[in-house]
Amino acid sequence: MNIKVSPKTIDVVATTNFTTAEDVKRWIKTKAQALGFADCGFLSVHHPLFTKQMQQLQRWLDKGYEGQLQFMHNNHDLRAHPEQLVQGAKTIISVRMDYLTQAPTPRAIDDNNRPNSGIIARYARGRDYHKTMRGRLKQLALQIESMLPEWQHLAIGAETPFIFRPFSDSAPIFERPIADAAGLGWTGKHTLLLNKQAGSFFVLGELFLSLELPDDKPITAHCGSCSACIDICPTQAIVAPHELNAAACISYLTIEHDGAIDTKYRRAIGNRVFGCDDCQLICPWNRYAKLTTVEDFAPRHQLDNSSLLELWQWQEADFLQYTQGSPLRRTGYVNFLRNIAIGLGNANASTEIIAHLTSKLNVHGDMLDEHIDWAIDEQREKLIIIKH
Template sequence: MTRIPLHENASLSRNELLTLKADIALWARELGFQQMGVSDIDLGEHPQHLADWLEQGYEAGMAWMHEPKRVAPADLVPNTQRIISLRMDYLPAEPRIHEILGDADRAYIARYALGRDYHKLIRKRVQKLADRMAEAIGPFGYRAFVDSAPVLEKAIAAQAGLGWAGKHTVIINRQAGSYFFLAELFTDLPLPVDEPVSSHCGTCSACIDICPTQAIIAPYVLDAGKCISYLTIEYRGVIAEPLRRAIGNRIFGCDDCQLVCPWNRYAQASQEPAFTPRHDFDGPPLLDLWAWDEITWLSKTEGMPLRRMSYASWLRNLSMALGNAPASADIVQALAMRRDELSASGMLNDVLTEHIDWAINEQTLKLHAAQ
């Protein structure tokens, strides 16, 4: 480790900053990150892209996307000069994506959400990185972010050379695909910056063509109100019937646009044990999950990204998946019993009633058609 004393009002030479940057990249790898890049606070064309997107109303009511500081890093963290952008792979060793999506009796959960909640884990790693930097140069100004606060993380990653925004709006790396988390360290250190990489999507439209709900309405333009990830995680209301059928057995998030991306043939399995699938969430039977009461759900999902949704949303999403499952009298019985139980306990709201009744009707129609 190179130790560079940094006293108050002192400045580092360019050679010292280059050495420090190389050390930061090494420390980041030792902490489990696969790549590090540095950008300045000019986010290029990305703020205008965000403004155009918001003007079209594609944020689906996510008011926090309108925060002005999102496109002004120095306003969010005063004195910021550079942003260290980091990525960490999360793909399980055996993704089983095709297998589970092809079995409508099983629940599909986005691959990033199968293990421990990445927010705390990665934030602790970023803090350790900052601590190592402080050991080398003395106190400096910084603030860490992991999918939190108004940070335009994908734009920052693109500006730092970690990849480019694909037509599905997810960051793609030529050597690693797109199955990775992002984190940022805002700092007042004038580190040398990396160059953005050019787009390599070419004429490919696989992600646009595969989207079950046609949420990618144009290259690089996502209508969040149609996106399965938004609908199953962020949205708490009634989901339109055509979208219910398109959601299939996806009960938390969606990976379809990444699944078909040619660059993901280079995706690497995560080496982080915390991201290993927990509690048999990797393709569990829908009826098994439907039987969980709230206490069981809270216990099973503790410390996982699945807590981003509520128990009511969990039941709503499961009821849609059960309605989309192959015809089964057992499913009809399980849906009806749980509806009665929820009603008796006072947990049955209008949203759940709508989706459970829809699922019962879908199953009933399939059973009649099969006779």
């Protein structure tokens, strides 16, 4: 349901002289940054990019790169016509929010140096950012609403009932292309958004609203001849510049994929139990990545420093407790164990690991047992090599 608020008639103390719509945009950007957003850009709901993106999406789907992401086949009318998603909306404010709490070693995959640790993607170690993002976007909208009387002379729709709706990965929206077109960065060869001053360790959100504000301009891409992200991908999921086979991506496999993971990917998954940061860690632009100012991204329950065996010993009650309000809840308990079993199979050779793996056999079903058996075989093979 769209949110409608009638313009307030109370006096508002002006903090600046608003003579153009660009003045309004600058004011909004300042308020967005005060709420913890690193930057924001503006784009019309009628921008021509949506038609182009629909064509690209259909070509991507035709190649079968979506895996089990069946929702990508739905709501194409809303993707192509975002004005239908929020009736009365004229402008999309695209925002980004930094999430790193510790700067990684530039152009290195330190995660590989800890084979017995359970690696969780950096965005997912704290609270689920989606609620944080939407909550702060709502705060931004309410601040905008309070200024409508100051802007009624600007012919941007401030005199009409105000409509807004915040999103964060929560609707059929071309999130990254919108941010690209709105000037928040350019699309890297790994298909993530890159920013010259901040790399790519940020999440995106959108605020649809009824004000009619001028579009921002896209920026020039700066990947050049670099192919570091393509070369480093453990499963070779980046099949070409700007083209991702999601069905082979570790982030998809460990989060979205339900059921057995193909054996051809298991060794490549390594110790990553929820998501994968490799293509970002290796990117030279992430030497400029910024640390977050948002407390919700702070790691909880030592999710930035947990061993695979510690995570393996979580019972379902532990999983539900420790993942409350966390992105990790998305995998479900058994799929989370599946991911950890793969990690344990890839860990350093250890009879202790075999014993712990064996303890969960015949407990959670055939799918998990199959991964446990695979992990035990991997461990035994490594132990035999050590003995010889």
